[in-house]
Amino acid sequence: xxxxxxxxxxxxxxxxxxxxxxxxxxxxxxxxxxxxxxxxxxxxxxxxxxxxxxxxxxxxxxxxxxxxxxxxxxxxxxxxxxxxxxxxxxxxxxxxxxxxxxxxxxxxxxxxxxxxxxxxxxxxxxxxxxxxxxxxxxxxxxxxxxxxxxxxxxxxxxxxxxxxxxxxxxxxxxxxxxxxxxxxxxxxxxxxxxxxxxxxxxxxxxxxxxxxxxxxxxxxxxxxxxxxxxxxxxxxxxxxxxxxxxxxxxxxxxxxxxxxxxxxxxxxxxxxxxxxx
Amino acid sequence: xxxxxxxxxxxxxxxxxxxxxxxxxxxxxxxxxxxxxxxxxxxxxxxxxxxxxxxxxxxxxxxxxxxxxxxxxxxxxxxxxxxxxxxxxxxxxxxxxxxxxxxxxxxxxxxxxxxxxxxxxxxxxxxxxxxxxxxxxxxxxxxxxxxxxxxxxxxxxxxxxxxxxxxxxxxxxxxxxxxxxxxxxxxxxxxxxxxxxxxxxxxxxxxxxxxxxxxxxxxxxxxxxxxxxxxxxxxxxxxxxxxxxxxxxxxxxxxxxxxxxxxxxxxxxxxxxxxxxxxxxxxxxxxx
Numbered sequence: 001x002x003x004x005x006x007x008x009x010x011x012x013x014x015x016x017x018x019x020x021x022x023x024x025x026x027x028x029x030x031x032x033x034x035x036x037x038x039x040x041x042x043x044x045x046x047x048x049x050x051x052x053x054x055x056x057x058x059x060x061x062x063x064x065x066x067x068x069x070x071x072x073x074x075x076x077x078x079x080x081x082x083x084x085x086x087x088x089x090x091x092x093x094x095x096x097x098x099x100x101x102x103x104x105x106x107x108x109x110x111x112x113x114x115x116x117x118x119x120x121x122x123x124x125x126x127x128x129x130x131x132x133x134x135x136x137x138x139x140x141x142x143x144x145x146x147x148x149x150x151x152x153x154x155x156x157x158x159x160x161x162x163x164x165x166x167x168x169x170x171x172x173x174x175x176x177x178x179x180x181x182x183x184x185x186x187x188x189x190x191x192x193x194x195x196x197x198x199x200x201x202x203x204x205x206x207x208x209x210x211x212x213x214x215x216x217x218x219x220x221x222x223x224x225x226x227x228x229x230x231x232x233x234x235x236x237x238x239x240x241x242x243x244x245x246x247x248x249x250x251x252x253x254x255x256x257x258x259x260x261x262x263x264x265x266x267x268x269x270x271x272x273x274x275x276x277x
Numbered sequence: 278x279x280x281x282x283x284x285x286x287x288x289x290x291x292x293x294x295x296x297x298x299x300x301x302x303x304x305x306x307x308x309x310x311x312x313x314x315x316x317x318x319x320x321x322x323x324x325x326x327x328x329x330x331x332x333x334x335x336x337x338x339x340x341x342x343x344x345x346x347x348x349x350x351x352x353x354x355x356x357x358x359x360x361x362x363x364x365x366x367x368x369x370x371x372x373x374x375x376x377x378x379x380x381x382x383x384x385x386x387x388x389x390x391x392x393x394x395x396x397x398x399x400x401x402x403x404x405x406x407x408x409x410x411x412x413x414x415x416x417x418x419x420x421x422x423x424x425x426x427x428x429x430x431x432x433x434x435x436x437x438x439x440x441x442x443x444x445x446x447x448x449x450x451x452x453x454x455x456x457x458x459x460x461x462x463x464x465x466x467x468x469x470x471x472x473x474x475x476x477x478x479x480x481x482x483x484x485x486x487x488x489x490x491x492x493x494x495x496x497x498x499x500x501x502x503x504x505x506x507x508x509x510x511x512x513x514x515x516x517x518x519x520x521x522x523x524x525x526x527x528x529x530x531x532x533x534x535x536x537x538x539x540x541x542x543x544x545x546x547x548x549x550x551x552x553x554x555x556x557x558x559x560x561x562x563x564x565x
Contacts, residue, residue, distance in 0.1 A: 015422075039454075040454045040456060040457070041424045041427060041452075041453060041454045041457055042423075042424040042427060046424075087452065090371075090373075139292070141319060141320050141324065142319075142324075142370060142371065143318075143319025143320060144319060144320060165452065168451045168452050169319070169370060169448065169451060170319060170481075171317075171318040171319045171481040171520075171521030171522070171523075172318075172481060172518075172521050172522055172523045172524075173318060173518070173521040174318075174319055174521065175523075197453070197454035197455060199455065200523075200526060237454055237455070237456040238454065238455055238456070239455050239456075241526055242525070242526040242527055242530075242547050243526055243530060245547060246527070246530070246547050246550055246551060246554075249547070249551050250551065250554060250555060250558065253554075253555055253558040253559065254558065255558075262526065262529045262530045262533050263533065265530055265533075266530065266533045266534055266537060269534070269554065270534075270537060270538065272558065273557060273558055
């Protein structure tokens with residue numbers, strides 16, 4: 001059995017007031033995972049993932065990232081290993097221009113300036129924000145500022161990428177573009193950890209799901225198994241995507257109850273109805 | 278009767294370089310008590326249009342405005358935002374930009390105190406607004422300690438408590454979980470039904486807004502390129518894709534089946550899809 005990329009052992013974390021935000025979590029995340037962490041607002045999803053790059057230290061228990069104990073390692077030292085895209089872009093933007101913002105992390109890693117320039121240019125073009133390279137980020141709208149924070153992290157090419165609600169504020173076109181990029185990174189061997197409450201995203205892109213509720217994990221399985229368990233999702237304050245529910249509703253007519261996407265639904269339905277007009 | 282009339286509205290931001298034109302000859306009418314959806318991609322000018330509805334534009338933003346906006350008969354050029362704030366409430370996409378008090382209840386009280394309401398009335402409205410967004414258990418908590426979704430619900434309560442005639446929700450639920458989203462939409466829809474509050478739902482995700490609105494406009498690059506009933510507009514895959522809008526998943530399924538088997542399904546809700554597909558599975562001769 002290969003070493004997990006992240007090993008979490010009896011992790012608890014309490015903020016100052018003393019109420020544990022997460023409680024006694026144990027799990028292994030395998031290398032090259034595409035894991036969605038889902039749960040209601042305040043379930044502890046962000047608190048959990050902030051341990052992966054040392055932004056939070058465990059109150060109890062242990063987190064090992066590629067075997068490195070995060071409690072005794074600085075966030076700076078973990079930065080090349082774990083890229084983190086926050087919910088609010090304004091928490092991570094501080095440079096004078098878009099280009100400087102995206103280059104900042106790369107320079108800190110000690111990468112040569114011509115290589116920094118090449119990577120910055122490439123990622124700005126891929127995310128279709130090249131036109132704004134000399135613009136101050138503060139002048140741009142929320143959706144564009146989100147793209148800049150994504151670009152800055154993606155440019156560093158981290159082995160593990162933690163995305164905390166990465167597409168909030170992005171339109172459908174930008175979301176598709178973004179996930180095309182993330183899928184490519186996943187295929188190249190990166191591990192992706194997606195924190196989201198958008199069930200359409202989790203169902204469509206992730207291969208495994210961790211369900212959190214009130215600081216605890218209540219389910220960890222393949223995305224298909226998680227999404228076919230409507231009781232588990234309801235317990236976490238979540239709901240199945242509409243296509244999954246439609247499949248369940250038409251189970252008596254022969255449709256499967258574990259469909260995850262529009263394409264899967266159409267395939268199953270057309271197979272069943274031999275609807276090939 | 279129209280409560281919002283936007284007539285030939287154009288707006289360009291003043292910058293150090295050239296002016297940046299963001300709105301280009303917008304014409305819109307929104308009736309009192311209706312729910313209206315304004316959809317469009319990132320950077321289309323949606324948030325700028327919102328700011329023109331409560332007078333922030335032209336009074337507090339550097340730029341040039343042409344045309345006019347009438348809200349409840351009031352020309353926004355002649356009235357300052359402070360006076361308009363009790364007519365038009367805006368809930369922004371980023372709650373951090375509007376929360377600054379030490380506790381949730383003080384946050385909600387802030388606008389009410391500024392409006393000069395009696396203490397008893399203030400208390401009742403705080404109770405009501407926090408109940409509507411299900412944050413009554415947190416009234417003594419610091420907003421800074423809340424999760425993103427909880428903060429958004431407090432921001433919504435602050436606007437609700439002022440009982441505005443028009444409530445503009447600029448991507449209000451994108452940071453909320455599904456249960457929280459449903460709660461917010463149900464709460465504002467109840468306000469519309471019971472108090473004739475006009476709703477303007479702004480965003481990129483039509484999954485919820487399509488279910489609640491009678492009219493929808495698509496704004497692209499500062500221009501309204503389509504205006505009509507959600508069921509009609511959202512059936513046009515090319516238009517929806519161009520506008521960067523997330524379609525309701527049932528509409529996406531209708532597009533997929535239509536393209537693969539030449540049907541003409543048009544679904545906003547699961548119930549519609551279920552009855553059509555059930556009929557088809559039980560009687561293969563029936564067509565969508």
